[in-house]
Amino acid sequence: MNGELFPRGSMDLATGAVHVPDWLDLAAQRELVTACRAWARPPAGLRTVRMPHGGEMSVRQVCLGWHWFPYGYARTVADGGGEPVKPFPPWLGDLARKAVAEAYGRASTEPYDIALVNFYDAGASMGLHRDSDEWSDAPVVSLSLGDTCVFRFGNTETRTRPWTDVELRSGDLFVFGGPSRLAYHGVPRTRPGTAPPELGLTGRLNITLRVSGLDG
Numbered sequence: 001m002n003g004e005l006f007p008r009g010s011m012d013l014a015t016g017a018v019h020v021p022d023w024l025d026l027a028a029q030r031e032l033v034t035a036c037r038a039w040a041r042p043p044a045g046l047r048t049v050r051m052p053h054g055g056e057m058s059v060r061q062v063c064l065g066w067h068w069f070p071y072g073y074a075r076t077v078a079d080g081g082g083e084p085v086k087p088f089p090p091w092l093g094d095l096a097r098k099a100v101a102e103a104y105g106r107a108s109t110e111p112y113d114i115a116l117v118n119f120y121d122a123g124a125s126m127g128l129h130r131d132s133d134e135w136s137d138a139p140v141v142s143l144s145l146g147d148t149c150v151f152r153f154g155n156t157e158t159r160t161r162p163w164t165d166v167e168l169r170s171g172d173l174f175v176f177g178g179p180s181r182l183a184y185h186g187v188p189r190t191r192p193g194t195a196p197p198e199l200g201l202t203g204r205l206n207i208t209l210r211v212s213g214l215d216g
Helices: 024-039 090-104
Strands: 011-014 017-020 047-050 056-064 067-069 072-075 115-122 127-131 142-148 148-151 164-168 171-177 185-191 204-212
Touching: 011 164, 017 090, 024 056, 024 115, 024 142, 024 204, 056 067, 056 127, 090 142, 090 171, 090 204, 148 204
Parallel strands: none
Antiparallel strands: 011 017, 017 171, 047 056, 056 115, 067 072, 115 204, 127 185, 142 171, 142 204, 148 164, 148 185
């Protein structure tokens, strides 16, 4: 948010977990929203994720590079119609490496090859979970667009406390790796109607960029 009395600064929530507010300017946010809308179209577009126990995630998702399903990755929509997953654009890999350099102060050469794009409408949330299906321990890069959310970042051992709640707004960057790579995290709620009007977006988009460590 521009013109704040006390501007938000970068913050380490834990070792390896860094929040960088306002990392994406409005032009970059618009470009990403446009890209997300294209990725959301079928085939292999935005879908509701069904869990093995029969429940459904309230967040809808589209995947690039590798298709995530509980609890693994495939090159096709293995839990849906079997369509090939959409390709992972090289420029997203460049953006991920730039984000890691911003958060950690050092260059990254990791071969980012997965994007999970999550869409939150007004009632959506994400329970505490770990990003543990990758074969790589490279940092996860998270980009926020649209509505503000409450992001809950916990510990590596349990879904219970201790955790820290932080507000992620449109344009914010969050990176977690190293000792925090397998920390539990989630989104207990969003704040509807808080997206920048210039985005033309109702709801929240979260783009998480990862290194699979997988072959083929």
